[in-house]
Amino acid sequence: MSTTFAVLAMDPLTGARRGRLRTPHGEVDTPAFMPVGTQGTVKAMTPEELRELGTQILLGNTYHLYLRPGVEIIHRAGGLHQFMHWEGPILTDSGGFQVYSLQALRQVTEEGVTFQSHLDGSTHLFTPESVIAAQELLGADLIMCLDDVPGYPCSPKRAKEAMWRSLAWAERCRAAHRREDQALFGIVQGAFDRDLRLTSVARLVELDFPGYAIGGLSVGEPKAITWEVLAYTASALPADRPRYLMGVGWPEDIVHAVRLGVDLFDCVLPTRLGRTGTALTSQGRLNLRQAQYAEDLTPLDPACDCYTCRYYTRAYVRHLVKANEILGVRLLTYHNLAFYQRLMHRLQQHLEAGTFAEFAAQFPVPE
Amino acid sequence: MSTTFAVLAMDPLTGARRGRLRTPHGEVDTPAFMPVGTQGTVKAMTPEELRELGTQILLGNTYHLYLRPGVEIIHRAGGLHQFMHWEGPILTDSGGFQVYSLQALRQVTEEGVTFQSHLDGSTHLFTPESVIAAQELLGADLIMCLDDVPGYPCSPKRAKEAMWRSLAWAERCRAAHRREDQALFGIVQGAFDRDLRLTSVARLVELDFPGYAIGGLSVGEPKAITWEVLAYTASALPADRPRYLMGVGWPEDIVHAVRLGVDLFDCVLPTRLGRTGTALTSQGRLNLRQAQYAEDLTPLDPACDCYTCRYYTRAYVRHLVKANEILGVRLLTYHNLAFYQRLMHRLQQHLEAGTFAEFAAQFPVPE
Numbered sequence: 094m095s096t097t098f099a100v101l102a103m104d105p106l107t108g109a110r111r112g113r114l115r116t117p118h119g120e121v122d123t124p125a126f127m128p129v130g131t132q133g134t135v136k137a138m139t140p141e142e143l144r145e146l147g148t149q150i151l152l153g154n155t156y157h158l159y160l161r162p163g164v165e166i167i168h169r170a171g172g173l174h175q176f177m178h179w180e181g182p183i184l185t186d187s188g189g190f191q192v193y194s195l196q197a198l199r200q201v202t203e204e205g206v207t208f209q210s211h212l213d214g215s216t217h218l219f220t221p222e223s224v225i226a227a228q229e230l231l232g233a234d235l236i237m238c239l240d241d242v243p244g245y246p247c248s249p250k251r252a253k254e255a256m257w258r259s260l261a262w263a264e265r266c267r268a269a270h271r272r273e274d275q276a277l278f279g280i281v282q283g284a285f286d287r288d289l290r291l292t293s294v295a296r297l298v299e300l301d302f303p304g305y306a307i308g309g310l311s312v313g314e315p316k317a318i319t320w321e322v323l324a325y326t327a328s329a330l331p332a333d334r335p336r337y338l339m340g341v342g343w344p345e346d347i348v349h350a351v352r353l354g355v356d357l358f359d360c361v362l363p364t365r366l367g368r369t370g371t372a373l374t375s376q377g378r379l380n381l382r383q384a385q386y387a388e389d390l391t392p393l394d395p396a397c398d399c400y401t402c403r404y405y406t407r408a409y410v411r412h413l414v415k416a417n418e419i420l421g422v423r424l425l426t427y428h429n430l431a432f433y434q435r436l437m438h439r440l441q442q443h444l445e446a447g448t449f450a451e452f453a454a455q456f457p458v459p460e
Numbered sequence: 461m462s463t464t465f466a467v468l469a470m471d472p473l474t475g476a477r478r479g480r481l482r483t484p485h486g487e488v489d490t491p492a493f494m495p496v497g498t499q500g501t502v503k504a505m506t507p508e509e510l511r512e513l514g515t516q517i518l519l520g521n522t523y524h525l526y527l528r529p530g531v532e533i534i535h536r537a538g539g540l541h542q543f544m545h546w547e548g549p550i551l552t553d554s555g556g557f558q559v560y561s562l563q564a565l566r567q568v569t570e571e572g573v574t575f576q577s578h579l580d581g582s583t584h585l586f587t588p589e590s591v592i593a594a595q596e597l598l599g600a601d602l603i604m605c606l607d608d609v610p611g612y613p614c615s616p617k618r619a620k621e622a623m624w625r626s627l628a629w630a631e632r633c634r635a636a637h638r639r640e641d642q643a644l645f646g647i648v649q650g651a652f653d654r655d656l657r658l659t660s661v662a663r664l665v666e667l668d669f670p671g672y673a674i675g676g677l678s679v680g681e682p683k684a685i686t687w688e689v690l691a692y693t694a695s696a697l698p699a700d701r702p703r704y705l706m707g708v709g710w711p712e713d714i715v716h717a718v719r720l721g722v723d724l725f726d727c728v729l730p731t732r733l734g735r736t737g738t739a740l741t742s743q744g745r746l747n748l749r750q751a752q753y754a755e756d757l758t759p760l761d762p763a764c765d766c767y768t769c770r771y772y773t774r775a776y777v778r779h780l781v782k783a784n785e786i787l788g789v790r791l792l793t794y795h796n797l798a799f800y801q802r803l804m805h806r807l808q809q810h811l812e813a814g815t816f817a818e819f820a821a822q823f824p825v826p827e
Contacts, residue, residue, distance in 0.1 A: 133780075136787075166775055176773075176775075178772060408533055419789060419790070
């Protein structure tokens with residue numbers, strides 16, 4: 094059984110859509126946010142807690158799992174779902190972006206990308222074929238092609254090279270892809286060049302992927318450029334396939350990207366902010382390390398009904414943060430993920446009710 | 461409403477008892493193990509998880525809470541129960557042992573003990589009156605007298621001084637104690653001297669405390685001495701009052717102390733071992749950092765039915781430990797606390813069934 098996607102409702106005023114993915118491990122209502130489970134765990138959370146928060150799909154990082162504990166042992170454990178005790182859908186990236194982030198430690202050729210492990214400095218080669226093989230062993234429902242990420246700023250030469258290389262790799266990934274229970278997504282590249290992006294879309298669409306990721310954005314460029322590129326890229330993609338904007342973003346980024354027609358998101362922000370003592374609230378961000386919260390006996394967010402906000406005060410969470418207590422990270426991570434999942438649920442509801450544009454107008458376009 | 465204690469069953473062959481404490485925040489079946497919530501949280505656990513594990517009572521440390529976040533803010537939050545969202549019974553220590561552990565940073569006089577904060581080096585004075593006041597603001601169900609802990613080895617002069625000073629402080633604590641919903645326990649001192657210990661017991665019993673703690677043990681002395689002192693001290697205490705052996709210990713220590721008539725225990729071991737990658741199991745201790753567990757797809761303890769053992773493998777927990785993932789600490793802490801609480805439950809059941817001595821015989825007396 095493979096993954097299917099249906100658009101359930103379209104917003105009449107924007108490009109936003111309400112959809113549903115059906116995967117071998119269950120359904121995903123879109124627009125959806127995927128918490129990031131880099132090392133086979135969404136940091137500080139159990140799968141039960143993620144489910145309780147309304148999470149329907151997680152992201153796993155092939156690069157990290159390949160290096161530690163290794164994809165073979167995860168395969169022997171029954172795959173990533175069973176290894177980490179998450180029964181719902183999983184998307185794995187290909188490692189392309191993770192390796193791009195290594196900067197000086199990598200070398201890209203037509204064959205693939207050679208890189209040094211951030212853990213022990215050992216040398217490895219990722220090829221389109223090898224990342225498909227690794228993702229087959231992990232067994233996620235949605236898997237990604239290897240791509241060459243050019244970054245920002247980016248010369249026309251490098252932009253062109255990375256786009257065509259990513260396309261060639263996408264063809265090789267498609268040829269290597271075997272497991273019918275895994276849906277392989279193509280990744281649009283083309284840096285910040287309209288022609289390159291549209292060529293990337295057209296050629297990937299010829300390969301007829303069941304879904305498309307938009308890569309190479311949020312790599313340091315001004316937000317105005319992100320939105321410009323996203324607008325013409327997303328609207329060029331086939332309407333009946335899911336669109337995944339990789340690594341984005343803040344809540345207001347997500348709202349705007351939904352407006353432009355994106356269905357799937359992942360970002361480390363809610364979990365990372367939780368570990369650094371920051372709560373996302375309806376009143377803005379709170380840095381719990383600030384002294385002003387030491388005697389504040391109100392919840393993190395009075396408008397939130399999550400476990401953290403029902404039972405704990407800002408003073409208590411601040412105390413835990415100051416004392417480096419794990420429960421502080423847990424309570425903040427849980428709350429921040431609740432904040433994201435509630436946002437996604439509201440976006441879905443407004444798309445169903447035909448009130449999306451009005452709702453989204455509360456969120457200024459991030460600059 | 462104050463705390464009452466009833467002995468429900470006595471083992472015919474040993475000093476072991478099955479009892480029940482009734483406190484303003486609920487009942488505690490004894491022998492009971494109290495997980496340690498040093499800084500207003502049992503490290504890495506939520507109150508709901510502790511309850512799920514069968515925990516009926518927690519311990520809080522007055523010294524730590526006094527320094528951070530301060531007892532005043534906890535009082536304004538509604539007391540420690542509400543601050544940390546634990547609705548069950550709590551016992552707070554007096555800070556005597558914590559300050560003793562500071563070693564060079566403290567100075568003991570008849571008035572009290574002056575010490576420097578381990579957090580910022582600031583100077584503080586604990587007196588019998590001030591620790592009662594602090595514990596009244598915290599609002600625990602069971603509270604402790606300030607005591608002078610002599611350590612090991614210990615000269616006859618120091619043993620005598622510490623015992624008589626602890627007695628004088630116990631009288632002052634009793635005089636300062638006001639809240640009827642808090643049961644104040646006396647603490648037996650006397651180092652490793654039978655006469656001093658029995659004098660301490662006799663004088664404390666004259667003060668008629670609703671419960672008695674046995675202090676000054678497990679401070680570095682050989683186990684044979686611990687058991688010798690515990691045997692004559694516990695058996696000298698009134699049979700109708702709960703007996704609390706402070707800071708003990710490993711599972712086999714607890715079994716032997718129950719044999720000698722102890723009802724209440726606290727220890728950081730299950731939580732601390734969880735944070736350092738060690739699991740307590742029916743097959744002994746596992747250090748998950750060892751390479752032999754990298755491909756071990758069995759549960760931590762095949763004889764355990766806790767959440768961790770139901771859903772996760774040794775290979776996964778080891779991966780989390782190696783990757784410094786918080787979930788690794790959570791799963792190990794949860795499992796280790798399950799191990800302790802299951803032991804306490806079995807001790808209670810065997811005491812009820814009259815089969816305690818047989819059950820306890822499986823645990824060799826720790827040397």
